[in-house]
Amino acid sequence: MVQSGAFPGTPTASPFGFWVDQRPGQNWWLHSLLEQPLQSVHVSIERASASSFQVYFDGVGGLSTSNSMASTSAEIGSEITTSLARSRASFSGMYWSDGSSWHPKWKSSLYTNFGHDAPNTFAWTTQGSAAWAGSPC
């Protein structure tokens, strides 16, 4: 699993952007990228080689190395840790690449997900090489 996003912050901690990956043996790593991220950011997860994934979060990022996972799906959304919480996630596009061209999943100008609805997910049977979230600018 490779993931990137932002924590909204808490009363005692500032918001920060991060990326996460997980490997066998429950080797799980979270890497902070920047503090006080903007509310509009570029996020991408891209296969860099057969065994690595490049993550970008608003101009900074990391490389998940020795990671030869076969990616089968991608998701975008806003996480909550309790059903009592509500969060909002707005975005207008999610794209995947087969290595030579980009394919949109949603063509609508804006897709918005409120509350604790299921995250927006798409999957593929042919190996994708990258997934992006956001809207053209």
Next chain:
Amino acid sequence: MRARNGLLRHPKLYALLTGVLVTLAAATIFAAAGVHSSPVVEPITASEQAQAEKLAIAYANIASSDGKGSDGTTWPDSVVSFHVVASSRGAAAAFAGSQSDSDSRVIVAAIAGDFTLIAPGPPGSEYPSGHQLVIVIDPATDSVTDVGVSGEVRDLKALGDPVSLR
């Protein structure tokens, strides 16, 4: 960290929210992170040891099932050992299965015990848990830059000459 050169090669996209999470999930994952040889860095100082222990205790309490109710200033009972080492950003990144071109000095702290982190992940996934909690500290700011949980207890000797503090 790496520059955004790769991003600029593609159509510009942006997400419109705070807290947006993008996840690429896998059916299978095969390989483990490698560790590169450690460059020579200044050994960890006493004050850095104290600061690392303070941060490690806080994280260990957050991640320990028996840490509930703790004031966060003492080790949870489940913690069996604590080691710290001074290393470079690049070596620490390699230890964490990442990559960095930076030679900046960092402190790596490893705590052995039983841990579960309430942490981001794909919906339905289990929270990461394991027997070693590792935090990477930037001594210039005393901030934690990386947090890891692994099933096995990994030796910090790959990063330098670790100091045992518990």
